[in-house]
Amino acid sequence: MVGCLDLDALVETPPLTDDYVIPPDDAEVAERQQPLDDTQVIYVNFDGVTVADCPDETYCSDAPNNRSSIIDSFFGEESITWEPYNQPSGRQVVMDELHDAFAPYDVQFTTDRPSSGPYTMLVVASNSEFDGLGVAPLDCDNRWATNIAFVYRADEFAPSQIANAAVHELGHSFGLAHVVHEHDYMYHLADDQQNQFTSSDYDIENAADQCTDGAVQDAPQMLLDNLGPSPFDGHFADDDGSVHEPAIDALYEEGITDGCNEGVRPKFCPDDLVTRGQMAAFLTRALDLPAATQNYFNDTDGAWFEDYANRMAEAEITEGCEAGKYCGNDDITRGQMAVFLARGFDLGSASQSYFDDTDGAYYEDAADRLAEAEITHGCSDRTYCGQDPVTRGQMASFLARALGLI
Numbered sequence: 001m002v003g004c005l006d007l008d009a010l011v012e013t014p015p016l017t018d019d020y021v022i023p024p025d026d027a028e029v030a031e032r033q034q035p036l037d038d039t040q041v042i043y044v045n046f047d048g049v050t051v052a053d054c055p056d057e058t059y060c061s062d063a064p065n066n067r068s069s070i071i072d073s074f075f076g077e078e079s080i081t082w083e084p085y086n087q088p089s090g091r092q093v094v095m096d097e098l099h100d101a102f103a104p105y106d107v108q109f110t111t112d113r114p115s116s117g118p119y120t121m122l123v124v125a126s127n128s129e130f131d132g133l134g135v136a137p138l139d140c141d142n143r144w145a146t147n148i149a150f151v152y153r154a155d156e157f158a159p160s161q162i163a164n165a166a167v168h169e170l171g172h173s174f175g176l177a178h179v180v181h182e183h184d185y186m187y188h189l190a191d192d193q194q195n196q197f198t199s200s201d202y203d204i205e206n207a208a209d210q211c212t213d214g215a216v217q218d219a220p221q222m223l224l225d226n227l228g229p230s231p232f233d234g235h236f237a238d239d240d241g242s243v244h245e246p247a248i249d250a251l252y253e254e255g256i257t258d259g260c261n262e263g264v265r266p267k268f269c270p271d272d273l274v275t276r277g278q279m280a281a282f283l284t285r286a287l288d289l290p291a292a293t294q295n296y297f298n299d300t301d302g303a304w305f306e307d308y309a310n311r312m313a314e315a316e317i318t319e320g321c322e323a324g325k326y327c328g329n330d331d332i333t334r335g336q337m338a339v340f341l342a343r344g345f346d347l348g349s350a351s352q353s354y355f356d357d358t359d360g361a362y363y364e365d366a367a368d369r370l371a372e373a374e375i376t377h378g379c380s381d382r383t384y385c386g387q388d389p390v391t392r393g394q395m396a397s398f399l400a401r402a403l404g405l406i
Contacts, residue, residue, distance in 0.1 A: 041119035052079035063121035082125035090159035097163035106228035118145035136169040140211035142226035147173040160192035178207040229264040237265035244393035247400035270393030277305030277328030284308040297326040335363035335386030342366035355384040
């Protein structure tokens with residue numbers, strides 16, 4: 001099946017209606033990848049190419065040899081020379097959108113033709129003689145690893161629209177049909193808005209076929225099934241290369257954190273700020289604090305961190321943010337965290353002053369104790385930055401050092 005984007009009604013943000021081509025049931029699969037064991041390579045061809053029909057075969061979608069049944073079945077031609085898309089900034093917009101849209105999946109994008117196959121080719125061209133904006137095979141289960149998807153008229157529309165069309169056509173190549181959700185990449189009218197792959201009802205009025213039974217297309221799960229998850233190091237997918245990754249993995253292994261988002265690509269959210277409630281949970285687990293005998297705060301009732309805050313108060317690690325309050329949704333500062341850690345780990349007194357920006361601050365002693373214990377080196381030379389917030393990654397390093405895990 002082929003999917004195609006149409007621009008019949010030109011408005012400020014032109015809609016992009018596409019079609020898709022359905023491979024015959026008896027079509028021979030030249031390069032089957034089911035299950036997919038290797039990274040799906042996607043060659044994004046901005047430079048132009050001549051793609052021919054394959055008249056001697058029932059169906060073909062053969063990127064390495066520049067052959068596609070779409071050329072005849074959809075365009076009615078024997079071959080088409082696709083003209084280059086020569087806007088450097090537009091090319092970058094397309095590549096950025098592709099990387100963002102398919103980040104969770106095991107794909108590799110390249111603008112250089114691979115020396116060997118299999119690989120899928122996405123042609124992004126400036127040809128203006130055809131209706132619509134794009135077309136691709138609807139390849140259920142990603143049976144062909146050598147599909148060719150097409151986006152054209154690229155010079156006529158905003159790069160963001162072309163980028164969304166590029167994601168849309170590749171979606172067809174990996175088994176996705178049209179859906180009714182207007183901000184799903186697979187909505188049949190493409191625009192320049194920010195989109196994503198979602199779980200959405202099939203659009204039966206604008207889809208010739210679909211790859212799953214039922215009324216709903218779960219695009220994220222289907223792409224995981226057809227492409228596999230993007231590989232990552234350690235326990236979380238979003239901390240690769242971070243200086244905090246060893247600490248984050250160590251906390252996970254100790255059962256102190258499960259991250260911020262589970263799934264096939266679990267996340268830790270290392271750049272998010274830590275709240276006082278989250279810090280209470282981390283420290284309670286790290287120190288295995290016993291249950292509290294009473295309720296210490298009047299602003300934690302029913303909050304997910306209520307029990308953790310009370311355990312922290314019972315252990316005399318916190319007195320709250322003011323009388324009777326814990327302020328669990330407030331971001332924790334480096335100064336507050338220093339006090340929590342110094343009390344929680346019962347750190348010994350410091351033999352010297354380590355920082356020039358803590359004189360007279362309530363956290364001066366706690367910051368020096370952390371430095372003496374080599375839990376912190378400050379934010380720069382002889383500077384602690386006690387009023388700054390703390391990211392989850394930074395917190396992981398503080399806590400892992402305090403526990404002797406790194």
